[in-house]
Amino acid sequence: MNRYQQDAAALDAYSEAVTSAAERVGPAVVKVEIAGGRSPRNPYQERTGMGSGVIIGSDGRILTNAHVVQGARRVQVTLADGRTLPAGVEGVDPSVDLAVLRVAGANLPVAELSDRPLKAGQLVVAIGNPFGLGWTVTAGVVSALGRHLPLPGSAGLTDLIQTDASINPGNSGGPLVDSGGRVVGITTAMLAYAQGLGFAVPVSTILATLARFQQEREAAERAARGRVRLGIGGMRQQIEAAVVRSEGLPGEFGVVVLEVHPGSPAERASIHPLDVIVEVDGRPVERVEEVVSLVSRHRRGDRVPVTFLRGGRKRRTTVVLEEPAPAAG
Numbered sequence: 001m002n003r004y005q006q007d008a009a010a011l012d013a014y015s016e017a018v019t020s021a022a023e024r025v026g027p028a029v030v031k032v033e034i035a036g037g038r039s040p041r042n043p044y045q046e047r048t049g050m051g052s053g054v055i056i057g058s059d060g061r062i063l064t065n066a067h068v069v070q071g072a073r074r075v076q077v078t079l080a081d082g083r084t085l086p087a088g089v090e091g092v093d094p095s096v097d098l099a100v101l102r103v104a105g106a107n108l109p110v111a112e113l114s115d116r117p118l119k120a121g122q123l124v125v126a127i128g129n130p131f132g133l134g135w136t137v138t139a140g141v142v143s144a145l146g147r148h149l150p151l152p153g154s155a156g157l158t159d160l161i162q163t164d165a166s167i168n169p170g171n172s173g174g175p176l177v178d179s180g181g182r183v184v185g186i187t188t189a190m191l192a193y194a195q196g197l198g199f200a201v202p203v204s205t206i207l208a209t210l211a212r213f214q215q216e217r218e219a220a221e222r223a224a225r226g227r228v229r230l231g232i233g234g235m236r237q238q239i240e241a242a243v244v245r246s247e248g249l250p251g252e253f254g255v256v257v258l259e260v261h262p263g264s265p266a267e268r269a270s271i272h273p274l275d276v277i278v279e280v281d282g283r284p285v286e287r288v289e290e291v292v293s294l295v296s297r298h299r300r301g302d303r304v305p306v307t308f309l310r311g312g313r314k315r316r317t318t319v320v321l322e323e324p325a326p327a328a329g
Contacts, residue, residue, distance in 0.1 A: 014123075017179040021125045022137045024181025027080045027109035028055040031129045032064050032087070032101070032173060036073030052128035052174030053077060053101060054111045054183060060258070062087065062101040063206065064173030065188055066094045069101065074238060077103055080135065086256045086274075088235035091213035097157055097188045098201060098209045099173075102233065104258045104273030111175060113203050114182035118142050118161065126165040126187055126198070128174025140165030140198075149189060149199055160199040161185045167198030176200040228302070228321040230280075230295050231264020232257050236287050237276060239309065247314040250284035254309065255291055269319040271308065278314075279307035295321065 032051045051068030055061070062077060069075055075087040087101040122142045130136050143162040150156040163176060167187050176185040185200030237256040244252050254276040260267050271277075277285060280294045281304050298304055304319045 017123060018125055018137065018139045021177050021179050021181040022127060025054070025111045025125075025175055025177050025183065026127060026135060026137075028111040029053070029080060029127045029135060029174060030055065030062060031078040031132075031134055032062075032068055032075065033078070034069055034072035034075050036071055050129060050132055050170050051172040052170065052187075054173075054175040054186070055108050056111060056113065056183075058108050058110050060103040060105045060108060061090065062103065063175075063186055064099050064101060065186065066092045066097045066099045067188075068173045069099050070094060073236065075101060075235075077101065078134075080109070086235065086237050086258070088233065088258045091209075091216065093209050093212070095155070096201060096205050096209055098186065098206065100210070100213055102258050111177075112182045113206065114178055114180075114184045115203075116178070116182070118145060118178075118184055118202070120144055123179050124161075124163055124165055124176050124184060125179075126163070126167055126171060126174060126176050126200075128167075128171035128187065130166075130168035130170040132170055136171075138166040143197075145202075147199060151189075157188065157199070157201070159202060159205060160188070161202050163198050163200060165198060171198075227296055228298055228300055229264065230291060230306075230319060230321070231261040231266040232271065232277075232288075232291070233259040233261075234277070234288050234291075239276060239278075240312070243309065243312045247309065247312075249278055249309075249314070251278075251286060253286040254278040255285055255288055257308075265319045265321055269306065269317045271306065271317065271319075272310070274310075275315075276309040277306060278309060279305075281305060 030053045032053045034049045053062045053064035056063050077087045078084045085103040087103045090102045091100045120142050125139045140163050143164050147160040147162045148158050171187050174187050175183045178184050185202050187200045189199045234255045234257045257275045285291050302321050307316050
């Protein structure tokens, strides 16, 4: 084999590695779009933003950056197959720039988190939505490990992966993967006016953050034991003005249902994921906290009317409340 053939073979092997990694993780990469607060340039205009994320659980859990979704009033994600779904923010930790979102879905494509140590010089691939250009693939190497990145107003981010894979605005929150398509980090930042200086939060930090979020959820569930419940998870969502008018709704916001707990009063009352609850017990609701507050005024066995939207049409059901079942163990 001559030098030209050797170079061509090496290039083909490199291309095959990048292509295979992108094909493996690509279906689990999502576009994250947010709205909330006021634009600093125009106080009458709502702030909007865009980033990336990656599905890590078939139950709809998505990893992204905290700075992508922090302060957002509405979050939606677009899947690789073109579906757009509302998302709830399940946990945020700005100190490590990580957030977990939740969407209603089943059998979603899931990315695998790597359990292998990284080395400087190792091939890595970044996938995301730079400047809104969906599902863009860039490749490079691990330039260094354990980097510290100072940020204004904070202690900065530590133990970061440095890479020369191109990372641009909109890539934030997307996966950095190895040649096997396994997630080794979540892209978080780049240095302005610098070429080949991108950073990602490593898997070790991701796993510790996920464990902390899980502990917080379990603590909240323990605190809620003994109270009656509806049995849903959801978030605030704006309703189209035409639907508000045609259905005679009390306001332009409701609570979109992201999950219905198995065996819960909500499930028995035929409330489904993506239904939008607009009234509980005859009172308008816009936030999950308002739903919880109204339900908590009742006792076990009470019948509570719930009004919701499904497919843009208003429906009503009656929920028979119960206390949460005791946890096993």
